[in-house]
Amino acid sequence: MEENGNKLHKTMTSQPGMSDVVLGCVMPYIDDPKDRDAVSLVCRRWYELDALTRKHITIALCYTTSPDRLRRRFRHLESLKLKGKPRAAMFNLIPEDWGGYVTPWVNEIAENFNCLKAVHFRRMIVKDSDLEVLARSRGKVLQVLKLDKCSGFSTDGLLHVGRLCRQLRTLFLEESAIIEKDGQWLHELAVNNSVLMNLNFYMTDLMKVSCEDLEFIAQNCRNLASVKISDCEILDLVGFFHAAPVLEEFCGGLFNEQPERYAAVSFPPRLCRLGLTYMGKNEMPIVFPFASLLKKLDLLYAFLDTEDHCLLIQRCPNLEVLETRNVIGDRGLEVLARSCKRLKRLRIERGADEQEMEDEEGVVSQRGLMALAQGCLELEYLAVYVSDITNASLQYIGTYLKNLCDFRLVLLDREERITDLPLDDGVRDLLRGCEKLRRFALYLRPGGLTDVGLGYIGQYSPKVRWMLLGYVGGSDVGLLEFSKGCPSLQKLEMRGCCFSEHALAASVMQLTSLRYLWVQGYRASESGRDLLAMARPFWNIELIPARRIVGEDAVIEHPAHILAYYSLAGPRTDFPESVIPLDPSAAGISS
């Protein structure tokens, strides 16, 4: 004791400020990744303490580091999130075999990460063998497994998960491309698990799952709070709903029977987050009895027209999250603005292009945006596909939506004439008004934003960390002006650019926080040499050259991609043929 006391005393006198003991108590309360980042840079001791106590790591691109490095620094990690393919993969723009294999990570997890309880793979390639390794090595402790927009595995791989991961609270498979052999995996889960809280295989094409197994899970897992499934007749789920009294969230299902029959369906009493696939106007009334409880509504995959949206939304005064297609229309947005004062997140996706497939009224324009801005003052996230736009509507957003952290606007290309272009002033005023903005996307058309407007984006986005820019600016001048600003920009995606390789490289060198760049559609040169102006240590540059694929009767053009990112792990070693590393040494530039 005396010795320890002396040691403590020594520490306290040799290091002014907190002793290690005190710091060790305080450190676990520091959660924010940016705070942790700062803490780890103070001194060696703090770096080590952070490494010992950090609970969660997100690796935004798996190739920026290696499993080995992760283990050496954060051996006691409890939760890991890894992302693979570029975001553009969600839009079918990235080759399936681009990369992002989980195998080396799973192997490291199996051997060394003894404290890991939560694993989240996003847009990565997962094999059945990976799932087997993970389940066998960590099955006893794993509580959260998320295979988020992943591919490469089958229901056989999920069998291991069902059998061996008995502590799983969360199994998340949303939008993964899964090869379906049978529904046995769900049965294994039903038989072996009694603690499941979140089950999600929404937007997968799994058809062989049995409703009995779902009901079985509901009976065994008394904490089952969220279930999102693939297509399954709602009438077959009556038993399941009955067996899940604490269910708060349900998405999926389908409606194949006569509308009257659905009156018999009663939903669990706490259900407040809902999304019923293929729900039409005749089935919609089954939601009315509890519509006022709804906090989240997913209408992306429903069959509702503009009027239906109005009827439903006006009954949901407590709505906080709405996702739907642009069939909601300006009129639906006006109803939303009047009825849903607590709305925090709104996502309006692009519906069908053909006239006859969507409601005529189903277009969103400045009219809806202006109503929304004035009505839903608590909005934090707004993503919208518009058919028409004005500077004024963007100015309204800047004036009213002071809590906006994430704003994304895509101008659809159906209409030839747009009311008010360019959007320079509106964009400027939006950025100046929305001071909390962290994420920003603007996808327009030639003439939509001039070089001056692009300069405004650079000037007025001090906190923005991620941007997607499509068809903005008019020349290299705009890009260079833009890149003088954006002090916080870490991740930049651009599409349909008029910029040269030279300007792209120069702008990368000017953007002080940039660690990731993705570009598709730019003024590619003969050899790509101009891009080498951005060659520097730890900066990987990859290309997917332009391809023109001549088929029988169609020619599909795929413009070139550039992907560049900081990495501590050097260039990849698993390139497919379609991806080419740009090698600075070939041009005599030392790296």
Added chain:
Amino acid sequence: MSRASVELDFFGMEKQNCCKSRFQKSLDRRLSFRGLQGALSKVNPELIKSVIASGLKNPQGQDNVYQMDSNKSFSVPSSPKETQSLFPALPLLTPAARATSENGPETAPLTIFYNGTVSVFNVPRDKAESILKLAVEVEGNSKNVEPIDSKVASPPSDRQQLLETLNGDLPIARRKSLQRFLEKRKERMTCASPYAC
């Protein structure tokens, strides 16, 4: 492979195309094959000439020139050598093999290397000859016709135009999940009665 042309289906476009709905295929049909040949004829012959001539002038055995000849082995260098280009391994695209066999001996693949892209067209012999004739005719003042893969010259404006055509035509991409939903919806709607399907 003993076929006359090497076939690489990088992105599984064949499979993708098979799985695509008619709806999607009609969207993709933005540029018909005939339209492509028409577009080619609008390109400045000077350009075609320099491209073809450089292709002809390329010494044999250079790694990064891909011949359509089945006798040559097809190699994709994984890391560029000192003198090689910065696109050491350009993916080679070919039309579907079935196109070649359907068209029979009258047409053969014509490969054009242009500004970092590779295009392959099935053209009948006489057309190919006239393209080559054009190239040789308009010899002009081309100093050293550069092989595609060497130094950079600042591109003249007409080259730029073609580049822009190749690099600028980008329809707004649709999210996968919504794409699938819209296709499924279309299928449901085309059924005479939803209950009968």
